[in-house]
Amino acid sequence: xxxxxxxxxxxxxxxxxxxxxxxxxxxxxxxxxxxxxxxxxxxxxxxxxxxxxxxxxxxxxxxxxxxxxxxxxxxxxxxxxxxxxxxxxxxxxxxxxxxxxxxxxxxxxxxxxxxxxxxxxxxxxxxxxxxxxxxxxxxxxxxxxxxxxxxxxxxxxxxxxxxxxxxxxxxxxxxxxxxxxxxxxxxxxxxxxxxxxxxxxxxxxxxxxxxxxxxxxxxxxxxxxxxxxxxxxxxxxxxxxxxxxxxxxxxxxxxxxxxxxxxxxxxxxxxxxxxxxxxxxxxxxxxxxxxxxxxxxxxxxxxxxxxxxxxxxxxxxxxxxxxxxxxxxxxxxxxxxxxxxxxxxxxxxxxxxxxxxxxxxxxxxxxxxxxxxxxxxxxxxxxxxxxxxxxxxxxxxxxxxxxxxxxxxxxxxxxxxxxxxxxxxxxxxxxxxxxxxxxxxxxxxxxxxxxxxxxxxxxxxxxxxxxxxxxxxxxxxxxxxxxxxxxxxxxxxxxxxxxxxxxxxxxxxxxxxxxxxxxxxxxxxxxxxxxxxxxxxxxxxxxxxxxxxxxxxxxxxxxxxxxxxxxxxxxxxxxxxxxxxxxxxxxxxxxxxxxxxxxxxxxxxxxxxxxxxxxxxxxxxxxxxxxxxxxxxxxxxxxxxxxxxxxxxxxxxxxxxxxxxxxxxxxxxxxxxxxxxxxxxxxxxxxxxxxxxxxxxxxxxxxxxxxxxxxxxxxxxxxxxxxxxxxxxxxxxxxxxxxxxxxxxxxxxxxxxxxxxxxxxxxxxxxxxxxxxxxxxxxxxxxxxxxxxxxxxx
Amino acid sequence: xxxxxxxxxxxxxxxxxxxxxxxxxxxxxxxxxxxxxxxxxxxxxxxxxxxxxxxxxxxxxxxxxxxxxxxxxxxxxxxxxxxxxxxxxxxxxxxxxxxxxxxxx
Numbered sequence: 001x002x003x004x005x006x007x008x009x010x011x012x013x014x015x016x017x018x019x020x021x022x023x024x025x026x027x028x029x030x031x032x033x034x035x036x037x038x039x040x041x042x043x044x045x046x047x048x049x050x051x052x053x054x055x056x057x058x059x060x061x062x063x064x065x066x067x068x069x070x071x072x073x074x075x076x077x078x079x080x081x082x083x084x085x086x087x088x089x090x091x092x093x094x095x096x097x098x099x100x101x102x103x104x105x106x107x108x109x110x111x112x113x114x115x116x117x118x119x120x121x122x123x124x125x126x127x128x129x130x131x132x133x134x135x136x137x138x139x140x141x142x143x144x145x146x147x148x149x150x151x152x153x154x155x156x157x158x159x160x161x162x163x164x165x166x167x168x169x170x171x172x173x174x175x176x177x178x179x180x181x182x183x184x185x186x187x188x189x190x191x192x193x194x195x196x197x198x199x200x201x202x203x204x205x206x207x208x209x210x211x212x213x214x215x216x217x218x219x220x221x222x223x224x225x226x227x228x229x230x231x232x233x234x235x236x237x238x239x240x241x242x243x244x245x246x247x248x249x250x251x252x253x254x255x256x257x258x259x260x261x262x263x264x265x266x267x268x269x270x271x272x273x274x275x276x277x278x279x280x281x282x283x284x285x286x287x288x289x290x291x292x293x294x295x296x297x298x299x300x301x302x303x304x305x306x307x308x309x310x311x312x313x314x315x316x317x318x319x320x321x322x323x324x325x326x327x328x329x330x331x332x333x334x335x336x337x338x339x340x341x342x343x344x345x346x347x348x349x350x351x352x353x354x355x356x357x358x359x360x361x362x363x364x365x366x367x368x369x370x371x372x373x374x375x376x377x378x379x380x381x382x383x384x385x386x387x388x389x390x391x392x393x394x395x396x397x398x399x400x401x402x403x404x405x406x407x408x409x410x411x412x413x414x415x416x417x418x419x420x421x422x423x424x425x426x427x428x429x430x431x432x433x434x435x436x437x438x439x440x441x442x443x444x445x446x447x448x449x450x451x452x453x454x455x456x457x458x459x460x461x462x463x464x465x466x467x468x469x470x471x472x473x474x475x476x477x478x479x480x481x482x483x484x485x486x487x488x489x490x491x492x493x494x495x496x497x498x499x500x501x502x503x504x505x506x507x508x509x510x511x512x513x514x515x516x517x518x519x520x521x522x523x524x525x526x527x528x529x530x531x532x533x534x535x536x537x538x539x540x541x542x543x544x545x546x547x548x549x550x551x552x553x554x555x556x557x558x559x560x561x562x563x564x565x566x567x568x569x570x571x572x573x574x575x576x577x578x579x580x581x582x583x584x585x586x587x588x589x590x591x592x593x594x595x596x597x598x599x600x601x602x603x604x605x606x607x608x609x610x611x612x613x614x615x616x617x618x619x620x621x622x623x624x625x626x627x628x629x630x631x632x633x634x635x636x637x638x639x640x641x642x643x644x645x646x647x648x649x650x651x652x653x654x655x656x657x658x659x660x661x662x663x664x665x666x667x668x669x670x671x672x673x674x675x676x677x678x679x680x681x682x683x684x685x686x687x688x689x690x691x692x693x694x695x696x697x698x699x700x701x702x703x704x705x706x707x708x709x710x711x712x713x714x715x716x717x718x719x720x721x722x723x724x725x726x727x728x729x730x731x732x733x734x735x736x737x738x739x740x741x742x743x744x745x746x747x748x749x750x751x752x753x754x755x756x757x758x759x760x761x762x763x764x765x766x767x768x769x770x771x772x773x774x775x776x777x778x779x780x781x782x783x784x785x786x787x788x789x790x791x792x793x794x
Numbered sequence: 795x796x797x798x799x800x801x802x803x804x805x806x807x808x809x810x811x812x813x814x815x816x817x818x819x820x821x822x823x824x825x826x827x828x829x830x831x832x833x834x835x836x837x838x839x840x841x842x843x844x845x846x847x848x849x850x851x852x853x854x855x856x857x858x859x860x861x862x863x864x865x866x867x868x869x870x871x872x873x874x875x876x877x878x879x880x881x882x883x884x885x886x887x888x889x890x891x892x893x894x895x896x897x898x899x
Contacts, residue, residue, distance in 0.1 A: 768897075768898050769895060769898055770895030770896060770897040770899070771891060771892065771894075771895050771897075771898075772891065772897070773818070773819055773820075773891060776818060776819055780819065
């Protein structure tokens with residue numbers, strides 16, 4: 001049996017995994033509002049959490065039954081029905097789990113369950129409680145479709161579904177215009193990516209079509225047209241190894257066609273061109289554009305920071321742990337395709353590296369704790385793309401997994417902090433929280449240590465594996481690109497360590513700076529509306545406050561809780577605003593679970609090969625799904641070098657970032673940040689305002705789109721409507737003529753006849769005098785006349 | 795010497811008929827009209843008797859029986875006609891036939 005060919009095993013109950021969240025969403029949609037009114041919020045979250053637990057259990061059963069099988073049998077499929085068939089396109093509703101999909105499914109179901117539990121506490125004061133949980137369940141359903149779909153169609157359905165749910169959840173508090181705008185932005189930016197995705201998909205499908213002759217050699221056809229109707233074409237669509245060939249949208253069949261060397265498909269795809277461009281690069285880049293939209297990479301990352309307008313559990317679930325990793329997952333899923341095109345791989349890795357460092361640098365000076373985490377997410381996603389770009393697919397997925405844990409933990413920690421500070425997101429209003437929220441503080445610290453990449457914690461294994469693979473990568477367009485990406489990634493990792501510990505020190509150490517009312521924050525204002533200088537000036541003023549906390553308390557003018565920024569409508573008003581408080585147990589439990597997972601997942605699943613022993617468990621587990629893994633070339637370097645790199649990455653980089661953050665921000669004691677900012681106001685404003693990318697997009701893409709839509713509106717109003725109106729005018733003229741003819745001629749004839757009878761009748765009725773004598777006279781006259789006629793004629 | 799022959803009777807009948815007819819057509823009084831009708835009927839009777847005598851022979855009685863029937867009929871007709879005239883009078887407060895032109899409608 002050919003090891004490269006994956007044969008599926010039909011498992012009839014896989015559909016239950018996505019079905020349960022759908023069921024929960026349906027129940028809360030249909031009965032949620034009534035249940036909440038009659039039985040309270042318990043009923044809503046009982047449904048939502050219950051279905052998630054059920055889904056988790058099924059996923060675990062699937063995992064263990066997969067675990068029990070040998071590696072080449074770990075391809076589960078569950079074919080439900082064929083949705084439609086048209087020519088060579090056959091679209092099935094079917095689910096598939098292979099080791100890669102299994103890992104994703106476990107991450108999605110388990111992290112989602114934890115976040116559902118967390119939301120019970122976080123959203124306790126939300127009036128539209130049922131709506132939140134129905135969106136959340138629907139999101140998990142869509143995400144599972146995306147992960148488990150056995151073909152592009154089901155995956156794309158989930159791909160769009162998660163976008164929709166993301167839209168619904170970012171704009172959950174849709175009465176706030178800014179949040180509704182953020183939701184719209186996320187949706188529209190994702191459309192740009194989806195456009196690329198669909199184009200890539202079409203080109204892929206097109207490139208697979210063709211005629212296969214007896215020698216299994218491809219005979220290209222011009223375009224999509226098949227052979228003429230009725231033509232006898234010999235098309236053995238099976239390779240010598242028994243792999244069916246031809247157009248397909250099934251991942252496994254596609255994988256087999258490319259992985260099976262006897263089919264010649266890989267070579268054929270490599271030789272094909274479209275408009276003079278290599279088809280493989282076009283496919284891979286089209287799909288990658290889709291990934292940049294969903295996974296927030298340059299140039300389509302702009303929606304993710306704004307997406308922080310959603311409730312914090314949503315940020316944790318969708319915009320950190322699961323949905324945004326869909327792009328990484330997709331590239332890993334199609335590893336066999338991407339590995340064929342070094343150009344595309346180089347683009348993926350380079351975009352990842354640029355995004356990693358770019359987003360990390362923006363994260364340096366953000367004051368909104370969720371914005372810091374958002375840019376951190378963008379940056380970490382960049383690392384994942386470095387991993388899948390250089391060919392270390394398992395490392396990318398490994399980072400995806402550890403990131404899901406530690407970033408969910410960070411986001412949920414920030415949610416706990418935000419709740420503790422009464423819906424305050426500005427870190428300058430926090431500080432000293434370690435005394436009030438010890439559990440949140442320790443879990444946040446654990447996650448910070450993890451993301452910084454200190455040894456033992458899990459990101460150490462995943463990030464260093466990615467960077468090491470980048471350094472040794474030889475499958476890219478040029479050999480120097482790998483080390484260059486390594487350098488960029490290392491600097492980005494240094495930045496990661498810095499901004500994460502900065503956020504930790506600003507939030508948890510020093511003195512509590514909130515509670516004396518809220519003054520105006522520039523983060524509340526529309527960044528587009530504000531000039532850079534005013535920005536810098538306003539920030540300066542409030543930052544001086546940070547430097548001298550006591551002065552700030554005295555100087556700041558107390559006024560009402562900032563209504564526009566209240567993350568939830570009028571919650572926790574009963575608490576004393578001056579004192580932060582720890583979150584309820586349902587939330588801290590989740591924080592502890594995620595912190596434990598983020599610290600421990602690393603050496604369980606990613607034990608480095610350089611340390612001896614069995615090597616990374618996850619790499620071994622994923623290898624059936626990643627046939628390209630062995631084909632991508634890497635430089636062979638001695639183990640001591642790898643250990644050296646780990647020391648650099650784990651100790652120097654993480655420690656360096658931590659030290660700078662500690663020196664500058666710990667305990668509010670250093671005035672250096674304020675002085676540095678005063679010295680370089682322009683540079684600071686540039687970074688603080690995110691390099692004005694939003695403004696750039698506004699000036700170019702958005703303005704152009706608006707202009708184009710206005711032009712099209714004008715065209716529609718004047719030309720299209722003009723044509724329509726002209727046709728209508730002709731119709732009206734004809735109708736007028738017809739009406740005139742009808743009224744004058746047809747009606748005239750009818751009326752003439754009627755008038756003739758009317759007037760005739762009027763005349764004749766004179767004869768009818770009603771006098772018997774007149775009639776008698778008539779009769780007599782008639783008789784006499786007859787007599788006379790009788791005589792005359794005779 | 796001239797004897798009275800059939801034409802003389804017929805001329806008398808014709809004159810009677812003509813007078814009756816003129817009465818019926820021209821009189822405005824409903825009772826007058828009824829009287830005209832009587833004249834016409836009697837003109838017919840004269841003719842019946844005359845034809846019976848000169849054509850069938852004096853022994854025959856056919857024409858005479860006919861005229862008896864006509865006289866009975868005339869009596870009945872006069873009764874009905876006067877009842878109608880009475881009804882007309884009660885309705886219109888007149889028996890002038892120029893006024894009673896409801897049949898026109």
